[in-house]
Amino acid sequence: MPDSSKEIVQESLAALREDPTFLPDLEGESREKAFTSLASIISTPNHVHKSYLRVRLEDNRVERIPSFRVQHNNMLGPYKGGIRYHQSVEESEVEDLASLMTLKNALHEVPFGGAKGGVVINPSDFSEKELYTISKKYVQYFSEILGPEKDIPAPDVGTSEREMDWMMGEYKSIHPGQKYRESFTGKSVLNGGSLGRREATGKGVYFTLRYLLHDFVQENRDWLGERESMYAKTALEYQDRTLDIAVQGFGNVGSVAALEAYQCSHLNNKVVAVSDKNVTLYNPDGIDIPDLIRFSSSNQNNLPVNDDELKEANIKADILGRDELLKLDCDVLIFAALGGQVHEGNMDTIKAKILVEGANAPITERADEYLNEQGVIILPDLLANAGGVIVSYLEWLQGRETQFLEEEDVFRNLTNKMRKTFDTIFPQYFGDRHSLRKNCYIHAVMKLSTIIYRQGKLYY
Incomplete structure (x- = not known):
């Protein structure tokens, strides 16, 4: 695979440019300009958000922890992508993963855009209470860009339904009276998650x-x-x-x-x-x-x-x-x-x-x-x-409609x-x-x- 999402897009568009059945209305100079525009739009993220979470640890030390939320493209629907907790997280990696989420959703016709988040920590270095605080801080710092119609995070490397439950709870506290069940997916079933997720x-x-x-x-x-x-x-x-x-x-x-x-x-x-x-x-x-x-x-x-x-x-x-x-x-x-x-x-x-x-x-x-x-x-x-993202979509729908699918129905929809x-x-x-x-x-x-x-x- 190419080293970056930009190379992926450029190589894919180069193949499509030679296909006369793709965007047949565009010819000559108009076609060249259109492909140049497509390369620019698809290969770059819409937004790159970075914050240093201010977290007080249990020994009363304060740490500033780098964190990211990259929103790549929302042409197909709200931004969607996991949040990973790992010591190797870096901005360029999160950008590429957000781009790949856009392409994954497009490939499978899931009506979401692509996004990705990351926090630069080794989760094993922190207590459960400290991870809870980090999760709350992540939502606090990025609360204005997240939401059921904006950007819906999910678990990734180093996170699970536990972190999504914490984050949904904090989102609910920050936005009282607003929809919150579909603000995060990959939650526990008791908190509105989907069977089979x-x-x-x-x-x-x-x-x-x-x-x-x-x-x-x-x-x-x-x-x-x-x-x-x-x-x-x-x-x-x-x-x-x-x-x-x-x-x-x-x-x-x-x-x-x-x-x-x-x-x-x-x-x-x-x-x-x-x-x-x-x-x-x-x-x-x-x-x-x-x-x-x-x-x-x-x-x-x-x-x-x-x-x-x-x-x-x-x-x-x-x-x-x-x-x-x-x-x-x-x-x-x-x-x-x-x-x-x-x-x-x-x-x-x-x-x-x-x-x-x-x-x-x-x-x-x-x-x-x-x-x-x-x-x-x-x-x-x-x-x-x-x-994961296909069933996340089903979870998002269930949250919007306040109904729940049986596990058998979830897996049938998935396959x-x-x-x-x-x-x-x-x-x-x-x-x-x-x-x-x-x-x-x-x-x-x-x-x-x-x-x-x-x-x-x-x-x-």
């Missing part, structure tokens, strides 16, 4: 893999067999075999994706390895994911790190180094940790032929190019990890929405020269550009 991203990640190898390949077997694409050959080969799956990261996304794989009756697969920040667990015969989730849930979301803990968890597995998971001989790798995991230094050690990006940008640009050249199918973040996107993107991918990631970018930029043009936002 916590599991949504992980379920969507696995559903992307399942739909490709089960539904799409089965329905298009003859057509795929006629393709010269090496990706088509990979899809056909892996559709009929037992799949060994490794999952990097065992938080909300990774554990749910692993459980979906463990329970899946559509594909013949087993989870042979999982990892977290401390360790990799490996068993070529498969790992008991429900038992592992029970252990992790009662041990601060950590995997077993020694034989005694494996015995306590009732898990049979070898204990390997954290990064050994990426080198394992498996068929599918699901990334559910942080970005930049596969790079120029380790890309040639990847043995899996199907990679699924549950995390944002786990594969660098150079590694992406290299692996695509090897015929590896990469299901990119823009396509695979949209479950129907993702299926519609897959049925557009997968045929283009297997019949085109572009990578799946690039096809997603081009399709998202096309949708967003069309809306911008039709709303009269281009002046040329």
Whole structure:
């Protein structure tokens, strides 16, 4: 993938410029000016907000903590994007993530714009009371730009329904008498959150893999067999075999994706390895994911790190180094940790032929190019990890209408929405020269550009 959202937009528009069916009313000089305008509009954020939160800690020291809210584009609807608490948060990263949220919503036709927030902290360095204060301060400092019709945050790395509950409570206090339930999504169900929201991203990640190898390949077997694409050959080969799956990261996304794989009756697969920040667990015969989730849930979301803990968890597995998971001989790798995991230094050690990006940008640009050249199918973040924002939209609707969907209805809506996107993107991918990631970018930029043009936002 390109290094920045600006490069993504420029490359996508360059491909669209040569397509005479895209904005056919624009020709000659008018077309050139329109594309120049589109590049400028889509590649830059509307607003970048930065504040230093003044927070009094429990030992009475005062810290000034950098925090951000980037509002990239709201042509499709209110700004939408998570708030991450992590020590590596920086302004340029938040800008790129906000841009990718815009494109993700455009790709899946979710009527939201793109935004992202961040606070530069390591949450483990702060007490629960201090994190509560930080969360309240974030809402206080950015209260004028947030709201159900303006900008609706959600959880991200380092945050959860707990922080969203705190933030919604503070928003309600600052704006008495105004709508507040739909001001934040990813809340607890008791506070107006949606059933299934916590599991949504992980379920969507696995559903992307399942739909490709089960539904799409089965329905298009003859057509795929006629393709010269090496990706088509990979899809056909892996559709009929037992799949060994490794999952990097065992938080909300990774554990749910692993459980979906463990329970899946559509594909013949087993989870042979999982990892977290401390360790990799490996068993070529498969790992008991429900038992592992029970252990992790009662041990601060950590995997077993020694034989005694494996015995306590009732898990049979070898204990390997954290990064050994990426080198394992498996068929599918699901990334559910942080970005930049596969790079120029380790890309040639990847043995899996199907990679699924549950995390944002786990594969660098150079590694992406290299692996695509090897015929590896990469299901990119823009396509695979949209479950969270899709169910956030359902939560937002439920808050507006003061009604609640049953979990079964939530997941049916989620899979129907993702299926519609897959049925557009997968045929283009297997019949085109572009990578799946690039096809997603081009399709998202096309949708967003069309809306911008039709709303009269281009002046040329």
